[in-house]
Amino acid sequence: MRKKNAGALFMDFHVSPDDRVGATPKKGTRSERSAPAKKVARGARIEPGFSDGDIHVDDERQERAPRGKTPRGRAPKQKKTRGRRERRPVTLFGIIWKMISWLFIIGIWGALAAGAVVVYYAVQLPSADTWKVPDRAANIRIVAANGQLISNRGKTGGEAVSLRELPYYVPAAFVAIEDRRFYDHFGIDVVGLVSVALESLQAGEVTRGASTITQQVAKNLFLTPDQTLGRKVQEALLAVWLEQNYSKDDILDLYLNRMFFGHESYGIEAASQRYFGKSARNLSLGEAAILAGSLQAPSRLNPKGNTEAVKTRQGLVLAAMAKEGYITPAESKAAAIDPNQTVRTKVVGGESYVADWVESLMTAYLGEVKQDVIVHTTINWDLQKEAEFVVKEAVAKYGTDKGFSQGAMVAMDVDGSVRALVGGVDYQASQYNRAVTARRQPGSAFKPFVYLAGMEKGYTPDTIATDGPIDINGWQPSNADGKFGGDMTLRQALALSRNTISALLANDVGPDKVVEAAMRMGISSPLQAVPSIALGTQEVSLLELTAAYAPFANGGIGVIANVITRIETADGKVLYDAVAAGPGRVIEPNIVAEMNDMLHAAVEIGTGKRAQLNGWPMAGKTGTSQKARDALFVGYTSRMVAGVWLGNDDDVGTKLSGGNVPVEIWSQFMTKAHEGIPVAELPGAMTQPGFEQQPLQPMEQPQAERPRRTLVDLLGDIFGGN
Known part of the structure; x- marks a missing residue:
């Protein structure tokens, strides 16, 4: 319906x-049942x-x-079921193929990204045409007269050594532990990178570095130590450039001579000298392994660091060398050494004061030092060590009781060649050079120049003067003992160090003449021509004071204290060769004889009488400044001159005098210096072997060659008398 x-x-x-439901379908005609539905x-x-x-x-x-x-409201369209395709089963091969495909795609994109990064950081580098290995900072190798190394100076701390000069196991130790595929890669060790990456992934942290020796050289020569992606990329590029332009041995040579080994030591020679007191040319296998192992962490793994860590690292290096075939397992086991027992750290001694002085002279000799040089010096190594010993021993023995903490010493041949120099008792504690740099009052050790001026004016050692109260324009000097000795000869006055007579003599000849005489003899510090110069109140260095005594010892020839004999390059080219130099004659021979006469008396009967030298004729003068702030003795033979100073850096007074501890130090050193040398007289000596010298007596007659000047003449000159 x-x-x-x-x-x-x-x-x-x-x-x-x-x-x-369950009903029987109504039968109908076939046409009714099968009639198609209307579209x-x-x-x-x-x-x-x-x-x-x-x-x-x-x-x-x-x-x-x-x-x-x-x-x-329309019913959804029905899917066609005709021809429906079934899913293929998933196989292992299919999974692998997909993974490979994806990895390939990722690899392509990764390569493109990496290439972009490389290009980005590469363009920040200077043009490759301008790349060059920078010169290594010049090293100054300072050696004693016998070739013994005194010190290496410069920024590196040691000279460069070529690969061929080293035992084969030295470079092998570094290659084995730092870059075992060094001779196979092109600057970047791809195999090593993959190996480190896998190890780090398994460990969950970076287990070790993957930089090759070439990369380390590139970083050291051209880059900052920043750990950034840009720096690593540039490091790799520079490493490839190095491999293309230098041989493997050249790169290894650069590596061994430029790497930092801790404690201001750059290069294997500096490290070897620093830690073992020997050249890298003489390293043992165990020592080489220690140095090779230290590069991973120079501050911690150097021989002065953690002993157990050093020992463990050494074992790893030796094992790596055995694994790579450089040594046998038996050699590896035998080479292991205990750093506590066998690593001998070089102790910095007083010779470093010599090195400081030599280094300060280099500009005057060469200008800017641009290459490694060897400086040969006049230093006698044995005497240098003896000088260091006697000064340190005296300070340790007497310092506390007598209130002093420092000492210095200079010893030179009579021609001015310095054989030993000590600038202090402990170089590591204080690098201040009290022999060269310090200026101190010499006290009575300056008086020989006053008496020299007097002798040159016409006085003689036998001129009689009176030790008594004086007044020079309000200045009233007194003697150290507070007493006066009355009439005495100038010989006696100098020997006994009477201040009043020295002041009278200086005022008589004129302070300016005293200054002139001192400067002619070799004093170079500024001096003021004032009356008190007679008592040594002007400050001078121990080096120049000692050199100024040399003309007394050599017969009147002025000298310039010298320490450098030759400078040459590492390959033997001579850059400087010393020649005789000096002002020539500064004292007439007869004056030399008179001065030696008086200064000999000073060590025979005067303030320096504690000096002992096994029969050698000697002369010298003590000196003590106000409040005993400085105590000195400068003495000499016809072979050598030596000066000693003791005191404190802060000018605090002491209980010293020039005639006690300084004379003792001088005697001990000079006895060593004269061992095995035939005895020789002082220039102008009045005594001969077998002649018994008589006690000093005032002479009634003047010397024949000059008119005699008496105390009356001296006082007359001072106060205007006839």
Whole structure:
């Protein structure tokens, strides 16, 4: 039954008996059962109805339905089941193939990204045309007269050594532990990088570095130590450039001579000297392994660091050398050494004061030092060590009781060649050179120049003077003992160090003449021509004071203290060769004889009488400044001159005098220096072997060659008398 309502179709939901579940289908004609359903226009709306299946199409809805969209209320389009494709089964090969495909794609993109990074950081480097290995900082190798190394100076701390000069196991130790594929890669060890990456992934942290020796050289020569991506990229580029322009041996040579080994030591020679007191040319296998192992952490793994860590690292190096075939396992085991027992750290001694002095002279000799040089010196190694010993021993023995903490000493041949120099008791504690740099009051050790001026004016050692109270324009000098000795000869006055007579003599000849005489003899410090110069109140260095005594010892020839004999390059080219130099004669021979006469008396009967020298004729003068701040003795033979100073850096007074501890130090050193040398007289000596010298007595007659000047003459000159 069909019913129209508002243009819509209503379907009959009445269920007939035939439609019930389990009912037998109603039989009908075949045509009725198989009649095809009416086709509905696309987009038409089907309304439900109660008819037997008639359908009415709403044309209005059909027209308004958007094209290409399913109208609301339309049943979804049934999927076609015809020809449906089944899924293929997933196989292991398929998984692997997909992974390879993805890895390939990722690799391509990764390579492009890496290439972009490389290009970005590469353009920040200077043009490759300008790349060059920078010169190594010059080293100054300072050696004693016998070739013994005194010190290496310069920024590196040691000279460069070539690969061919080293035992084969020295470079082998570094290659084995730092870069075992060094001779196989092109500057970057790809195999090593992969190995380190896998190890680090398994460990969950970076286990070790992957930089090759070439990369380390590149970083050391061209780059900063910053751990950044940019620096690593540039390091790799520079490593490849190095491999293209230098041989493997050249690169290894650069590596061994430029790397930092701790404690201001750059290069294997500096490290070897620093830690073992020997050249890298003489390293043992165990020592080489220690140095090779230290590069991983120079501050911690150097021989002065953690002993157990050093020992463990050494074992790793030796094992690596055995694994690579450089040594046998038996040699590896035998080479292991205990750093506590066999690593001998070089102790910095007083010779470093010599090195400081030599280094300070290099500019005057060569200008800027641009290459490694060897400086040969006049230093006698045995005497240098003796000088260091006696000064340190005296300070340790007497320092506390007598209130002094420092000492210095200079010893030179009579031609000015310095054989030993000590600038202090402990170089590591204080690098201040008290022999060369310090200026101190010499006290009575300056008086020989006053008496020299007097002798040159016409006085003689036998001129009589009176030791008594004086007043020179308000200045009233006194003697150290506070007493006066009355009449005495100038010989006695100098020997006993009477201040009053020295002041009278200086005032008589004129302070300016005293200054002139001192400077002629070799004093170079500024001096003021004042009356007190007679008592040694002007400050001078021990080096110049000692050199100024040399003309007394050599017969009147002025000297310039010298320490450098030759300078040459590492390959033997001579850059400087010393020649005789000096002012020539500065004292007439007869004056030399008179001065030696008086200064000999000073060590025979005067303040220096404690001096002992096994029969050698000697002369000298003690000196003690105000409040005993400085105590000195300068003495000489016809072979050598030596000066000793003791005191404190802060000018605190002591209980010393020039005649006690300084004389003892001088005697001990000079006895050593004169061992095995035939005795020789002082220039102008009045005594001969077998002649018994008589006690000093005032002479009634002047010397024949000059008029005699008496005390009356001296006082008359001072106060204006005739």
